Amino acid sequence: MTKMDIVQRSITLSRRTKGFYIVTSELTSKLPxxxxxxxxxxxxxxxxxxxxxxxxxNWDSDTREDLRDIMDKxxxxxxxxxxxxxxxxxxxxxxxxxxxGPSLTIPISNGQLNLGTWQDIQLAEFRRSPHSRTIVCTIQGLRS
Known part of the structure; x- marks a missing residue:
């Protein structure tokens, strides 16, 4: 039986300095x-x-370095x-x-994030000194 459900949790990401960072696994590991x-x-x-x-x-780390450079320009x-x-x-x-922007919405299909082959969730940290960042994660949909 399927039913609509909502789960919400705040997740604090590890401290990072300025740059673009892939955080997909860090987030999904805390959202079983x-x-x-x-x-x-x-x-x-x-x-x-x-x-x-x-x-x-997510394939080429140069993309993240280029994004940082572009934002600085x-x-x-x-x-x-x-x-x-x-x-x-x-x-x-x-x-x-x-x-x-502060938010993303990603489809869930068959128990997985439905991202494209080369897509990942990225944190864009714009401060030079390391900061902890809290993400409010809300899952809503049909529970299997």
Whole structure:
């Protein structure tokens, strides 16, 4: 018998410095309930304003380095920002976070995230010093 169900949990990711990081396994290992859903969605929401979540290529690590470089060109730390009380990288981190966004929704099919062959969930960390990041994870759908 299948029934609609919702599971919600907050997960704290390990501390990382500035960059783009694949976090799919880190998240799914803490969400074993995914395997019990035949169809549904996983919503991920980062509770921070200087980091973001995105889905991007997982095959070539140069992609993540290029993304970091692109974001630094779009929003340079060298600009003179008014908001700088928490460091020169803080306001650029807020702007970059706003460009990418705080949330993702990923389909679940037959107990697995239905990502494309070359796709993975990535944390975009925009601060230079390591920060812990909390993700609110909400699974909803048909439980097998």
């Amino acid at each position: 309930e995914i395997k019990n859903f035949s169809m549904g969605t996983l919503n991920l929401f980062i509770q921070h304003t200087s980091a973001a979540l995105t889905i991007n290529e 779009v929003v340079p730390e060298s600009h003179s920002y008014r908001h700088n009380a928490e460091g020169l990288d803080d306001m650029p981190a807020h702007a970059k976070s706003s460009l990418i």
